[in-house]
Amino acid sequence: MKDVPKAVWLLAGGVFVNAVVSFTFVFVFVYLTGPRGLGTAEAGLVTGIGGVGLVAGNFTGGWFGDRHGHRRVLLAASAVGGAVLLCLPLVPTPLLYAVLPAAQYASGVVRAANAALVAVTVPEGARRQAFAVIRCASNGGFTIGPPLGALLATGLSYDWLFVGDGLGTLFFALWTARVVPARGAARSAAAPDGGRGRGLRRELRARPAVLVLLGAIVVIDIVYRQQYSTFPVFLADHGIGTRAFGLIVAINGGVILLLELPAALTLRNRPALGVIGTGLVLVGAGYGMLLLGVGIATTVAMMVLLSLGEILYKTTATAYMADEAPAHAVGGFQSLYAGVSVVGVVLGPPLGGALYATAPGLLWPLCALLGGAAGATVLYAGRRTRRPAARPAHETGSPAAAVAG
Structure with a gap:
């Protein structure tokens, strides 16, 4: 594991914390049919549209990073996604059709940008170990998160799930800004002809x-x-x-x-x-x-x-x-x-x-x-x-x- 850079280990720490508080993925359907009062069909539609946003974010996050820098895109998407999650409990129900996909889109961009950031930071020959470290951190956090989310939802309210997720996402942005150098792993190497080849x-x-x-x-x-x-x-x-x-x-x-x-x-x-x-x-x-x-x-x-x-x-x-x-x-x-x-x-x-x-x-x-x-x-x-x-x-x-x- 000595070939895995220190920045990846530190980034994995942020991934772990963010995964612990990523409650909304697990409880969003229950939230929509419970506190929001949507029927099963409508809740399924909203959740499905959110899933489309997640897929779209994954497909585009890396491309943005190639153009603007993977670290920069990761920070921007985490900040926007965290802010949207914090505001989501206050959003009128009809606007959930737009706000939830936006939050999921930002989450997808973060996932793709994070993978690209690891890829350009780690040399060939150590990438399997590096991605394994990130996945272990994510899975470890996700193992703890759902039971903790259930306690928050039943002990306080479902709104606190989004507050916790939003704060965790904002923390991930601040943590990444601190532990990943601003230079040296920002974007993929430019194409020889500026990308027009x-x-x-x-x-x-x-x-x-x-x-x-x-x-x-x-x-x-x-x-x-x-x-x-x-x-x-x-x-x-x-x-x-x-x-x-x-x-x-x-x-x-x-x-x-x-x-x-x-x-x-x-x-x-x-x-x-x-x-x-x-x-x-x-x-x-x-x-x-x-x-x-x-x-x-x-x-x-x-x-x-x-x-x-x-x-x-x-x-x-x-x-x-x-x-x-x-x-x-x-x-x-x-x-x-x-x-x-x-x-x-x-x-x-x-x-x-x-x-x-x-x-x-x-x-x-x-x-x-x-x-x-x-x-x-x-x-x-x-x-x-x-x-x-x-x-x-x-x-x-x-x-x-x-x-x-």
Whole structure:
């Protein structure tokens, strides 16, 4: 871990605090149907529009950073997002259709800009470890956050969830401004001709394995997100209640906290696409466990396999996109990955819900098949790509691809 810069460790501290107070993601639907008095359908519509804002923010945050500096964009989006969250309880209900997506958009920009900032700060060969550190901090905070949010909502009011989230987001902006140097990791290196050369399509055509990976991530994210939508409904239909579901989902955070960093260190010199493809196959295998029946053993095994798959593919794919990006478009490549990695938030519930409502027996076999197919496709692309695995940063001696902004 000595190759991970100090700035990344400090940034992870801010990510942890921000994740602890990110309550709104978990409780927004309950807030809309409870204190705000919206019907289920209208609350679903507002939440869905907010999800579109989140996806849009992920797709654009890195691009803004390439132009204006990743640190600068991260600070601006955190400040705006925190301010919007603080004001959200005071906003009239009709304006939630605009304000909630704005808050989610800012959150998406922060996520993409944060990934791009790490990518340009850390040299190739240490990025898997660096992204694993950030993910561990985020997952650790998110493990603590929901129970704390429940205490705030029931002990005080749901309005305090937004106040806490807003203050945490503003803290993240101040913390980032303090621990990340203003110069040296601000934006991706400029294109040789000022950015008017080869466009994104040409860059991607020159990297067919990246296109394969992005397509596979779209598929796997729709599959992966079923654990938060159709899976609890499936459990309830088989007599397993919400409390048990919460404990099963908690396994995910525990496995990630225990194994993500050791896995990143152990596999750091293995070909990225092989690690990613294996992870996607494990996600599919996790849903395949549900074909054996519904019980404690199968559901726990399902969640463990999903968690192991997530450990393998998410960190490695983020680092792979940074390694494959041209120097002038690190943020753009990170935005592409960040955007496709959350499309399941918008597409997963309606697609999975529609299939479960019409043919419930087909959902888990299809999830297993899609996960296996996505993984096999990435593994095949990896075999056809003869790019050598990145050497550790201390062996390459290459600096981060960043310039002042």
